[in-house]
Amino acid sequence: MIDSARLHLPEFMPGTVWLVGAGPGDPGLLSALALHALDHADSVVYDALVDPRILELARPGAARESAGKRGGRPSPSQPDISARLIRLAQVGQRVLRLKGGDPCVFGRGGEEALALAEAQIPFRIVPGITAGIGGLAYAGIPVTHRDIASAVTFLTGHERGGALPKGIDWAAIARGSPVIVLYMGLTHLARIAARLIASGRSPQEPVAIVSKATTPVQRVLVSTLAKAAPDAAAARIEAPTIIVIGEVVRLRATLDWLGPGET
Ligand code: SAH
Numbered sequence: 001m002i003d004s005a006r007l008h009l010p011e012f013m014p015g016t017v018w019l020v021g022a023g024p025g026d027p028g029l030l031s032a033l034a035l036h037a038l039d040h041a042d043s044v045v046y047d048a049l050v051d052p053r054i055l056e057l058a059r060p061g062a063a064r065e066s067a068g069k070r071g072g073r074p075s076p077s078q079p080d081i082s083a084r085l086i087r088l089a090q091v092g093q094r095v096l097r098l099k100g101g102d103p104c105v106f107g108r109g110g111e112e113a114l115a116l117a118e119a120q121i122p123f124r125i126v127p128g129i130t131a132g133i134g135g136l137a138y139a140g141i142p143v144t145h146r147d148i149a150s151a152v153t154f155l156t157g158h159e160r161g162g163a164l165p166k167g168i169d170w171a172a173i174a175r176g177s178p179v180i181v182l183y184m185g186l187t188h189l190a191r192i193a194a195r196l197i198a199s200g201r202s203p204q205e206p207v208a209i210v211s212k213a214t215t216p217v218q219r220v221l222v223s224t225l226a227k228a229a230p231d232a233a234a235a236r237i238e239a240p241t242i243i244v245i246g247e248v249v250r251l252r253a254t255l256d257w258l259g260p261g262e263t
Contacts, residue, residue, distance in 0.1 A: 001057065002035050009033060010124070012040040017085050017095040017116055019109050021102040021128015024135045024242075025051040026214040033126045034098075038062075041096035043088050045081070047107075049100030049240060051215065058096075067097075078108060082115035089121045100240075102130040106156050106183045130154075132181040135213030135242040139220045140256035141249055143179060148247045153177035157185030157192060157243075164188045174199035179246035186241050190229035196245070201225055206249035211241045218258070222249060 002009075009032060012018065018037045023029035030038075038044070038057045046055060048068025058064060067081045076084070088095045103109030103125060116123040132154050133143050143152055153173055159165040173180060174196045185192060186209070197203050203226035211219040219238075223231040225245060232241075 001039050004036050007032050009036045012094045014092045015089050017089050017123040019097045019103045020126040022050045022054050022098050023129040024131040024214045027053050029129045037096045042093040044096045046098040050098050086119045102128040105130040131242045135210050138214045139210045140252040145248050149178040151177050152179040154181050157182045157188050170195040171199040174201050182243040185243040193225045207245050208249045209241050209243050211237045
């Protein structure tokens with residue numbers, strides 16, 4: 001697929017694991033290292049969020065295994081996934097652990113890397129384009145912008161078990177972060193918005209919800225902090241969604257280079 005020698009890419013050694021970010025969806029956002037890994041892997045262990053068009057790029061002889069929910073069956077636990085990666089590497093495979101976006105942004109890449117380190121399996125981390133940056137770019141929203149936004153916070157909207165994350169200082173974020181990017185935020189959006197408003201953010205502040213960012217079915221809903229949750233429900237916005245709160249959303253009116261998909 002690519003000229004690995006000209007790009008000076010390292011050899012994918014048998015018995016090693018590459019933890020690779022596949023980006024938010026568009027195969028064009030894969031890195032050269034990710035393509036190289038797809039070209040050479042013996043096993044590809046992928047998450048539910050990895051775009052099917054990207055899986056098709058795997059070497060025809062490669063075994064593909066889902067580590068996400070499949071056919072209604074519950075997803076394997078994190079220790080099970082780590083154990084599986086270790087096992088495959090121990091039998092001498094080139095193991096490609098493929099994750100949506102960036103493996104280390106709300107992707108448990110760190111947990112898997114720790115397990116590999118503990119088992120003394122050599123590994124490499126290949127960053128990917130995270131939904132909270134690349135997905136917004138595909139909606140014409142720069143995640144920072146001079147004079148408008150000099151700080152950005154990436155937040156998860158729910159933690160293990162699905163509850164609103166505890167230990168987040170909403171008042172500090174409301175005060176200190178002009179741009180807030182929410183991963184997994186749709187379920188608790190109404191509560192998160194209420195907390196930010198209670199901490200001083202304007203109910204009129206613009207919010208964009210980008211569904212299935214960078215895929216052919218990307219949709220973008222622009223609303224306000226007060227109305228975003230009910231608007232998303234009314235528009236039947238589907239997961240996965242990346243949500244951005246902040247004045248940068250207004251730039252989309254001029255910078256939406258991709259076109260249709262607006263809800
Ligand atoms: N490691 C991933 C994030 C995994 S958490 C990354 O760096 O992007 C899963 C969350 O990521 C989803 O709930 C959603 O909030 C966001 N996400 C991932 N891919 C997305 C996409 N194509 N469109 C919108 N949101 C996406």
